[in-house]
Amino acid sequence: DAGVIQSPRHEVTEMGQEVTLRCKPISGHNSLFWYRQTMMRGLELLIYFNNNVPIDDSGMPEDRFSAKMPNASFSTLKIQPSEPRDSAVYFCASSLGSGRAVEQFFGPGTRLTVL
Amino acid sequence: DAKTTQPTSMDCAEGRAANLPCNHSTISGNEYVYWYRQIHSQGPQYIIHGLKNNETNEMASLIITEDRKSSTLILPHATLRDTAVYYCTDDYKLSFGAGTTVTVRA
Numbered sequence: 600d601a602g603v604i605q606s607p608r609h610e611v612t613e614m615g616q617e618v619t620l621r622c623k624p625i626s627g628h629n630s631l632f633w634y635r636q637t638m639m640r641g642l643e644l645l646i647y648f649n650n651n652v653p654i655d656d657s658g659m660p661e662d663r664f665s666a667k668m669p670n671a672s673f674s675t676l677k678i679q680p681s682e683p684r685d686s687a688v689y690f691c692a693s694s695l696g697s698g699r700a701v702e703q704f705f706g707p708g709t710r711l712t713v714l
Numbered sequence: 715d716a717k718t719t720q721p722t723s724m725d726c727a728e729g730r731a732a733n734l735p736c737n738h739s740t741i742s743g744n745e746y747v748y749w750y751r752q753i754h755s756q757g758p759q760y761i762i763h764g765l766k767n768n769e770t771n772e773m774a775s776l777i778i779t780e781d782r783k784s785s786t787l788i789l790p791h792a793t794l795r796d797t798a799v800y801y802c803t804d805d806y807k808l809s810f811g812a813g814t815t816v817t818v819r820a
Contacts, residue, residue, distance in 0.1 A: 603757075604791050635810070639812065641809070641812065642758070642801075642808060642809065642810045644807040644809065646807060647807075656809075658807075690757050690758070692757070692758075695768065698810075701762040701806075702763070703758075703760060703808065704760070705757030705758050705759065706757055706759050707756065707757055709755075
């Protein structure tokens with residue numbers, strides 16, 4: 600298996616632009632997680648899906664952020680409009696099962712820079 | 715804020731065991747202890763998790779105290795490729811603190 604796939608790996612954009620990050624989970628996994636990592640705040644869970652349904656989006660910073668999972672093999676995280684404070688590494692992870700006692704498999708991340 | 719505390723850094727000699735402590739004094743009865751590591755510029759990698767009993771897998775061993783307020787991750791034979799930041803958390807949402815930067819030296 601190729602593991603969790605994320606694209607793009609790097610994104611540089613200007614403030615106010617729309618940014619879309621993409622994730623393909625490991626085949627057969629039914630939970631998908633979006634995280635954000637910065638030096639100041641560490642790793643933060645933004646949202647997670649189970650069986651394509653958003654279960655917990657309490658970590659989504661504000662209305663500028665939205666996430667979708669139209670099917671079991673694809674998810675997007677969209678930021679519109681983007682701001683410099685959104686600059687971070689965004690990770691997608693997937694797992695078989697949800698909640699406690701499961702191993703999450705992380706993708707390589709998307710490094711976002713908003714100028 | 716992270717509910718776990720770990721030492722900031724640790725050095726280990728290649729081939730020796732590395733013992734990484736973690737305090738999770740506010741852990742509740744049904745919360746697991748999870749360990750992940752992050753090698754520079756990569757995504758976090760799962761190592762091991764446990765609830766009450768000690769656990770062992772191909773990567774490491776996890777020793778949990780009887781009161782569950784602390785645990786120790788043991789890398790039995792550290793290699794240079796084990797150099798990474800190691801995170802301990804009792805939150806299944808993986809809210810990591812700063813972790814322990816482990817440097818394995820030849």
